[in-house]
Amino acid sequence: MTILSKLQPLHHPLFTQHKVQVQIKRDDIIHPIISGNKWRKLKYNLAHILQDKNSNGVLSFGGSYSNHIHALAFACYQQKIPCVGIIRGEEDYANNFTLSWAKHWGMALHFVDRKTYRRRHDTDYLLQLKQKFPHYFIVPEGGSNTFAITGVAEIIKELNQQTTFDTLITPTGSGGTLAGLITGDCQSKGSLHKILGVAVLKEAEYLINDIHKLLPNRAKHHNNWTLLTDFHRGGYAKFSQFDANRILEFNHVTEVDFEPVYSGKMILAFLDLLEQGYFSKGERIVLLHTGGMQGIGGMIERGILKADQWGMPKQVNSL
Ligand SMILES: Cc1ncc(COP(=O)(O)O)c(C=O)c1O
Structure with missing residues (x-):
């Protein structure tokens, strides 16, 4: 290997x-x-998305300084995979160091309040997101699946x-x-x-x-x-x-x-x-x-x- x-x-x-x-x-x-661990965690997630002909992209979650969001945005930019980040916090954060790069690499940022963000593992919330972003592969916060x-x-x-x-x-x-x-x-x-x-x-x-x-x-x-x-x-x-x-x-x-x-x-x-x-x-x-x-x-x-x-x-x- x-x-x-x-x-x-x-x-x-x-x-x-x-x-x-x-x-x-x-x-x-x-x-x-x-x-670091982002490479390790994203490797098979991205391979899975790339081999799925019906996939429209990837959606994931993170805080406004998230290493995972930052790495995912770049990896998707490189692999030409559309990506969406559900971000905890206000729109203003879009200009911070981490998110301005994520945006620069093409990630679509969607800001949600803390209450909504807490629902990131709930089946009904995930279903809503699936309807809003059809055929997007959902990767949990931190990429841990x-x-x-x-x-x-x-x-x-x-x-x-x-x-x-x-x-x-x-x-x-x-x-x-x-x-x-x-x-x-x-x-x-x-x-x-x-x-x-x-x-x-x-x-x-x-x-x-x-x-x-x-x-x-x-x-x-x-x-x-x-x-x-x-x-x-x-x-x-x-x-x-x-x-x-x-x-x-x-x-x-x-x-x-x-x-x-x-x-x-x-x-x-x-x-x-x-x-x-x-x-x-x-x-x-x-x-x-x-x-x-x-x-x-x-x-x-x-x-x-x-x-x-x-x-x-x-x-x-x-x-
Ligand atoms: C740089 C870095 N190291 C370590 C960790 C911890 O990894 P895990 O969330 O898999 O426990 C994270 C968070 O994902 C991270 O961003």
Whole structure:
């Protein structure tokens, strides 16, 4: 199988001190726009749409700074697939960093209020959307469906060719990526790995159920994974100045860039766990970089992060 992303050693004095071996799976650089878990999740979704002669396009959901919406818009632009984004929030957001690019790449943006957005999984609301956008394939928020699981599972196949490891860590939002990794691990021939998901949102225990629902039957009894729910740092996209500085310092030491919403929260959790003595001596750990660097653009725009420290993410008109 083709290896989509490289695996590289990550060096930090704390890793030496705690005697762990750390590598990073660079899914963030698979593609300049469709990066990280987005590539993995969209791969089989788009293949499905492209082979369906009756399909008119794709429709999906997201917040106004959504990495998924941003990546989907570009992927559809490249594949010439019409696409619709149902966006939580007001029309004004159409001019923000994330959505102005999505619009530029041809996504039709439909803004809905929070109450309507909450109905995004309801059968009657989905039926209404199907009537409004006939023969559009509906991809759930974050892209997390069974096609996504198949795509993410391939990360494990790649890793098994690239290295031997004990533990794999990923940031977790909707749970699709974690479910894909569990599935991939369960399908592989070798012994099971320990898979840790760092929940980036508050009160995320409900995700355990969502993850179970996404798992194929044979992976449902695979209990070698843990969702860590104590490292959200106040909630989704919330972090302190201290947290942001710790991520910046880590980026500087390791020469790999992480952002504070997903991959950076995984890093902070990892550093905390190291200090708590969570890992064994000699443990071989792989961190999954799930991308999402475009999100920095919106945070700079809102004054949450400084451009001179984080750098404005580069975007492209075409590739
Ligand atoms: C960059 C990035 N990393 C990680 C995640 C979490 O993935 P999941 O929603 O599959 O748990 C997301 C959200 O989709 C994301 O945008």
